[in-house]
Amino acid sequence: MSLKDDFPILSREVNGHPLIYLDNAATTQKPQVVIDAISQYYSNSNANVHRAVHTLAGEATEGYENCRRWIKSWFNAEKAILTSGTTEAINLVAYGWGRANLQPGDVIVLTEMEHHSDIVPWQILSEERGIEIRYVPVLDDFTLDMDAYAVSLENAKLVCVVHTSNVLGVRNSVDELISLAHKAGAKILIDAAQAVPHDKIDFELFNADFMAFSAHKMCGPTGIGALLVKSDAFEQMQPFMGGGDMIESVTTSGSTYQTNEHKFEAGTPKIAEAVGWSAAFEWMSAIDLPAHHERLLNIAKWTADQLREIGCTVYGRHQSGDAAVVSFLHPTIHSEDFARFLDAKGFAVRTGHHCAQPLLNRLGITGTIRASFYLYNTQDEAEKFISTVRYIVGKFA
Ligand SMILES: Cc1ncc(COP(=O)(O)O)c(C=O)c1O
Numbered sequence: 409m410s411l412k413d414d415f416p417i418l419s420r421e422v423n424g425h426p427l428i429y430l431d432n433a434a435t436t437q438k439p440q441v442v443i444d445a446i447s448q449y450y451s452n453s454n455a456n457v458h459r460a461v462h463t464l465a466g467e468a469t470e471g472y473e474n475c476r477r478w479i480k481s482w483f484n485a486e487k488a489i490l491t492s493g494t495t496e497a498i499n500l501v502a503y504g505w506g507r508a509n510l511q512p513g514d515v516i517v518l519t520e521m522e523h524h525s526d527i528v529p530w531q532i533l534s535e536e537r538g539i540e541i542r543y544v545p546v547l548d549d550f551t552l553d554m555d556a557y558a559v560s561l562e563n564a565k566l567v568c569v570v571h572t573s574n575v576l577g578v579r580n581s582v583d584e585l586i587s588l589a590h591k592a593g594a595k596i597l598i599d600a601a602q603a604v605p606h607d608k609i610d611f612e613l614f615n616a617d618f619m620a621f622s623a624h625k626m627c628g629p630t631g632i633g634a635l636l637v638k639s640d641a642f643e644q645m646q647p648f649m650g651g652g653d654m655i656e657s658v659t660t661s662g663s664t665y666q667t668n669e670h671k672f673e674a675g676t677p678k679i680a681e682a683v684g685w686s687a688a689f690e691w692m693s694a695i696d697l698p699a700h701h702e703r704l705l706n707i708a709k710w711t712a713d714q715l716r717e718i719g720c721t722v723y724g725r726h727q728s729g730d731a732a733v734v735s736f737l738h739p740t741i742h743s744e745d746f747a748r749f750l751d752a753k754g755f756a757v758r759t760g761h762h763c764a765q766p767l768l769n770r771l772g773i774t775g776t777i778r779a780s781f782y783l784y785n786t787q788d789e790a791e792k793f794i795s796t797v798r799y800i801v802g803k804f805a
Contacts, residue, residue: 412784414439414691425754428789433574433602433733433780434758435624438688442627445687449680456676458653468679475682476669478689483619485611485636489672490682494601495525497620497635498568500672501597502529503648505618505641510565512538517560517567517594519544519552520770521576524763526568526599546770550576550725554584561592569596571603575762575776576724577708577733579603586616595641601625602731605782606701617641623681627783628688632681649674695783704732704781707790711779712736714794718801723776735776741804743777749800755793
């Protein structure tokens with residue numbers, strides 16, 4: 409049995425070839441246990457949460473809250489707000505914390521490496537509130553300019569930074585980013601969407617104020633994610649959405665709110681998704697993540713070296729701690745054409761700007777081809793990928 413056998417989709421064919429799925433930075437595949445847990449929930453326990461006293465409602469509530477317990481114990485966190493994903497988690501910080509704590513003229517520090525989900529909410533808030541945004545530049549070696557970061561922290565109230573780039577796979581110096589932000593008196597939000605699939609982060613030790621991530625990038629379902637929040641930052645947050653489930657009492661003259669995470673989870677939440685995510689955590693708890701991370705990084709490094717030999721430009725460095733993401737361009741074959749030829753041979757890769765246009769502008773390009781590896785990928789698949797790349801390049805030569 410290989411890990412791959414746990415994922416039904418990985419035994420399908422695409423265009424007459426066995427599927428080789430290398431688009432894991434966009435979303436990972438789901439093991440059968442996750443699919444079964446969701447199906448089982450809808451077949452047996454479907455009900456709304458936190459409301460009725462009947463048995464099904466109890467099972468649904470238990471399923472939903474069990475996911476929160478998994479998140480808290482996996483990441484050693486005191487507060488875990490369930491969101492629809494990283495994007496909603498970051499928006500929750502912008503609207504729940506930012507609106508309540510930022511004044512006109514306050515400074516937020518972002519970086520040129522951010523995903524759009526960690527840029528656009530701040531631009532909207534900045535227009536609404538007159539907040540200044542500063543961007544930390546990316547250097548030619550694909551790392552952040554830490555000298556510029558130190559300077560940008562003057563009068564900053566909040567830093568929002570990506571842990572691991574979805575385009576480059578580069579892992580930023582997060583410990584240093586966090587400690588410098590705190591020394592400057594700023595809070596810090598870490599976008600960990602590409603980090604948590606590879607690294608079991610201890611949120612308490614990590615010491616960031618907010619951390620956002622999505623289930624679907626770590627074998628869980630789409631439509632659910634979380635925001636971890638330090639207790640003092642949690643107390644400074646105001647609800648971003650109002651509705652059922654987040655209140656203590658409502659009268660025609662006003663409302664009072666719950667004091668726990670439910671305060672930020674208005675409306676019927678993602679119950680089936682939470683049940684599926686718990687199954688993913690359980691499945692992943694039998695996996696040696698650090699060993700796989702090292703194995704996958706070696707595969708990515710080998711792939712990057714081969715692509716350079718073929719004449720491609722690779723955007724990334726594949727050093728210890730980086731994610732197994734290989735972004736590249738061929739000097740003459742258009743990336744979309746390249747990806748279509750790869751798809752014709754059964755390979756799934758991503759092309760385009762990867763929702764990181766400021767980074768691509770900085771690199772002087774409009775898109776890349778991105779192959780990203782996860783737990784079920786093998787060196788053998790990387791070798792097949794490279795021989796198909798050679799075949800495609802040969803056809804165009
Ligand atoms: C670094 C990073 N941040 C944020 C996101 C947004 O995640 P989601 O679409 O799950 O909200 C992604 C998704 O690709 C990402 O890679």
